[in-house]
Every structure is written in structure tokens, then in C-alpha cells.
Amino acid sequence: MKNAYLIEMTIFRDYARQLVALGALVSLCIGLGMQTPLAMPATLTCMFFMMSAMGLAAYDQLNHWELFRLTLPLSRRDIVLGRYAAIVTLGLLGMVVGTLGAVAIMAVVTAAGVPGEVGEAFAYDPDMLSVMAVVSCFTLLIGAVVASVVTPLYFRLGQTRATQILPTIIVLMFVIPVVILGNSGMLDGGIPGMELLSGALEALETPAGMAVGCVILIALSAAALCISAAISLKLYEKREL
Amino acid sequence: MHAMASDIETTGDLLIEAHGITKHYDGFSLKSVDLTVAEGEVVGFIGQNGAGKSTTIRALLGLFPTDGGNSRVLGCESSQLSRTEGARVKEGIGVVFDAISFPEHLKVADIGRIYARAYSNWDAHRFARMTADLGLDAKKTVKSLSRGMGMKLSLACALSHNARLLILDEATAGLDPMARDEILDRLRDFVAEPGHAILMSSHITSDLERIADRIVCIDAGRIVFDLPKDVITDEMGVARCRVADLEKIADSGIVPDTELRYLRHDYGIDVLVPDRFAFAESFPEIAVDRMTIDDYMTLTLKGGAR
Numbered sequence: 001m002k003n004a005y006l007i008e009m010t011i012f013r014d015y016a017r018q019l020v021a022l023g024a025l026v027s028l029c030i031g032l033g034m035q036t037p038l039a040m041p042a043t044l045t046c047m048f049f050m051m052s053a054m055g056l057a058a059y060d061q062l063n064h065w066e067l068f069r070l071t072l073p074l075s076r077r078d079i080v081l082g083r084y085a086a087i088v089t090l091g092l093l094g095m096v097v098g099t100l101g102a103v104a105i106m107a108v109v110t111a112a113g114v115p116g117e118v119g120e121a122f123a124y125d126p127d128m129l130s131v132m133a134v135v136s137c138f139t140l141l142i143g144a145v146v147a148s149v150v151t152p153l154y155f156r157l158g159q160t161r162a163t164q165i166l167p168t169i170i171v172l173m174f175v176i177p178v179v180i181l182g183n184s185g186m187l188d189g190g191i192p193g194m195e196l197l198s199g200a201l202e203a204l205e206t207p208a209g210m211a212v213g214c215v216i217l218i219a220l221s222a223a224a225l226c227i228s229a230a231i232s233l234k235l236y237e238k239r240e241l
Numbered sequence: 242m243h244a245m246a247s248d249i250e251t252t253g254d255l256l257i258e259a260h261g262i263t264k265h266y267d268g269f270s271l272k273s274v275d276l277t278v279a280e281g282e283v284v285g286f287i288g289q290n291g292a293g294k295s296t297t298i299r300a301l302l303g304l305f306p307t308d309g310g311n312s313r314v315l316g317c318e319s320s321q322l323s324r325t326e327g328a329r330v331k332e333g334i335g336v337v338f339d340a341i342s343f344p345e346h347l348k349v350a351d352i353g354r355i356y357a358r359a360y361s362n363w364d365a366h367r368f369a370r371m372t373a374d375l376g377l378d379a380k381k382t383v384k385s386l387s388r389g390m391g392m393k394l395s396l397a398c399a400l401s402h403n404a405r406l407l408i409l410d411e412a413t414a415g416l417d418p419m420a421r422d423e424i425l426d427r428l429r430d431f432v433a434e435p436g437h438a439i440l441m442s443s444h445i446t447s448d449l450e451r452i453a454d455r456i457v458c459i460d461a462g463r464i465v466f467d468l469p470k471d472v473i474t475d476e477m478g479v480a481r482c483r484v485a486d487l488e489k490i491a492d493s494g495i496v497p498d499t500e501l502r503y504l505r506h507d508y509g510i511d512v513l514v515p516d517r518f519a520f521a522e523s524f525p526e527i528a529v530d531r532m533t534i535d536d537y538m539t540l541t542l543k544g545g546a547r
Contacts, residue, residue: 068342075328
């Protein structure tokens, strides 16, 4: 698996560099637009998970690389696990870059004494870091779920076919349930466990709650990726190349 | 005359051994393909476009499950080559497909890095030397390479990880004659080492005449002949005769009736002769040329039979 992972990282290296530069710019714009540094690591975390899942799959079909890769001393299992390891690495890279960028901007704005709303929004605040961690972990979960949905499809159908049906899958999985829930009136207090959710959100306002929240979000992300990897392994075993 | 793999005596260990490989697709099937490649052999694998050469090679490499038969490469079941148990066996196999098979943004040096990560016995010095000899700039991207240069890169990769077996699918396509000469020399050096062998599919049969020990031909998913190359090129011949001569040849019994194959042209008829020297003695008035692999394939696949 390690060899497959290193091969994935070699292939993705140049694109990852571009992605870091692009992501830093995008997150800076979002941060300035929203007047909060919170969005910077959150945006990059989510973006890197999605872009790496889709970007790595895009390389598979270039020059029949996907087929040729299986002539190297790698098993299908190595390839699947290497892919997930690369997605996680790149997703976490996004989180690190976003966090460092946000902290750097806060430091610069504070040191330079930038006046006005921007100065106020980006002024260094230790409490901001823990909120940033929770928000980043939440977007980590979003990114991990999206990567977990698309990656098995790429392994089963190949990049071209999977890309054709992905919009349908996304609508079926994410949009339709929200529409149904919204129109059903269940969101007005009818969903079981809403009180529990409200309690959990309140708990997130305490330092201990934040720490627990981060751990839960990371655990959920890991669970989504593990389930997805298990599905991908099954699907890719049977794929005819 | 149409010998099959089972009829051929092979010496040494079998590096590839396939029996009855069957695979059905819509509109095409591999039909009970038998193929062997022994240590020290170069086996040329020929056939028309779409005949099943690449499908057979992919089946041998375990890239898809087959519907029947079994095959082993370097002693490992093909079906295991993509599984954890068999993946390391591929350390000993160098594969080149008919076009460059790497993502196009990668540089030549990146390809070396990928192979170094994939193969425990990767020889970086040999790769660097070979790419330099073949005129490949380490900073060039795959996208910027011509087809011929891309094939050179693929061959340099296949020859730089101490493989025992090379499986080459149209690997010399797109190479200029001088580059083909150079590559054929390297392939000869490779197969001269103990325990090595090559399975090489190609439409450039002149390359196979220079390097192959045995020629296997596939047509419509079925092996149609499997013969030592020397039998084709050194013993057989093509009699260039008039239509009237065909009956005379058939009546002479020099060619068994069931094996007599011919191809009509505007100005005469070509007849496949299994022993051109015996034929020349019997029919000194009929010109008989040396058989080429192309001639033999054409006569076998397209020729008429009595």
C-alpha cells in the first residue's frame, strides 16, 4: 500500500502545488469577503478533500494509466488503499495550509494594527482558534463524506462514466432528502433527536464540548472513509479493465 | 502444418503457460487460447487488428477475469497477479503497451521515481543511462514526447528493473528503423541472460524475423499457428506459379492436400510450400521464394485451401 500511496503522491504533486496556491487565494478572498478567518481552513479542508478525490481519479484514465498501473507490482487492494491515504493526506494538507494562512493573516493584521472592520475581524483572538478547529473539523466531515461517495464510483465506473452520473447521485443523496425534510414540516420540531442536537450545539460553546465535538467529527470522517474504502475494495476487485 | 503450442517442444522452464483461455465479449471472444513462453525464448505474437493479441496479453497479466482456462506467469496464476498474494511476482515482469501509459503531465524523471517506488529492484543508474542513450531528456514531460520517444521511455522502464520476462504489446510501433535496431539489440541482450524470455506482439514482422524464436498467430480469438520462426523463414517457401501449376503441384503430393494453401493474384498464384528446397528439386521450372512471416500469415489467414 505504501508504494501505491507514494506513486499517487508523485502523480499528484504538481497539481497539489497548484491547488495550495489556488486554495490559499480562494480562502483569503472568502475570509476577507466574510470578514472572518474562520472560513480559511474550513474552505481549504473541504476543497482539498473534494479536489483530491476527483483530481486523482482524473489521472487514472490519462493514457490508460489505470490499466497500466496494474502491471506494476501492486495489488488492487494497494491501489484502493493508496488512493484513500492520498486523499486523506491532501485533505489534511488543506487544513494545515488554511490554518497556517489564517494564523499568519491574523498575526500580520494584529502586528500592523490594521484599522476598521477588517482589522477587527482579523485581530488575533485565542478563542478564535478553538472555534476554527471545530469549523474545520465540520468541513473535514463534509469533505470526507463527499470523497467517500465519489471515490467508490470512480473505482467502479472509471472517471468518465462516474463523472456523467455523479450529479444525479449528488442530487439523490444530498438535495432530495433536504427538500423532502423541508417540505414535510419535520424540521419544525418533528424530527426525533432534535433536542439532542440542540444540546450538542450548545455544548460546543464550552472548551470541553469543542474538544469532544472535534473528536466526534474526526471519528465520523474516519468512519465514512473506512466504509467507503471497504466498498471501493469490493467494487474494484470486480472491475474489468 | 498448422502446428499448435502443444505440438512445439519447448526447452527450459515455462515463464508463461496458458491453456484454454476463454473470454467472451459482445462481438468478440477469445477461444481456448494456448500459449507458452519458455526460458530463453522470444515468442512473436502476431495477428490482424482486433484478432485478440492485446486481450490475450491482458488476460495473461490478470487484468480481467477469464471465463475459462488457466494461465500462469512466472509460476503465478494470472488471476492472482492483481491480488496481494501475487502482486510481488510482477517485480519480474516488464510490460510495455502499444502507447505510452503514464499521465501526460509527468516528466521523464517522475516516471523514474514512480518505478523506483513500485519496484524494489529498480536500477536508477541503468534507467538514467538508458534514457540518456535513447535521447530522452529527464525534464521533458510525457505530453511533449513523440510516440516513438514515448515507446523508448516505456522500454527503458521495462528494461531497468531486472525483469525476467518482458511482455511487449506493439512496443516497437512508432520507432524509426534505427531506434528499432537499437531496441532489438537491447532485447537480444536481455534474452541472452539466463532465465529471461520475451513475449512480443507486433505488426512489424520484419522485427520478429530478426529476433523471434517462435511465432504464434491469433485470428478471431483463436490461435491459428504456433511454429518455430526458422521453420517458416528457413524451410518454407512461396511458389510463384501459374494457375495451371496448382493442379500439378497438388497432384505431385509434395504438399499434403489438406495443407495446400494458395492465394490468387492478377498475374498468377502463390502457393505455400512447406519445404522450398525439396520443392525446387521437384519443380525447377517454378520460382520459389523464401517465406516471410507476413507471407505465411497472409496465406494462412486469407489463402484458399483445397
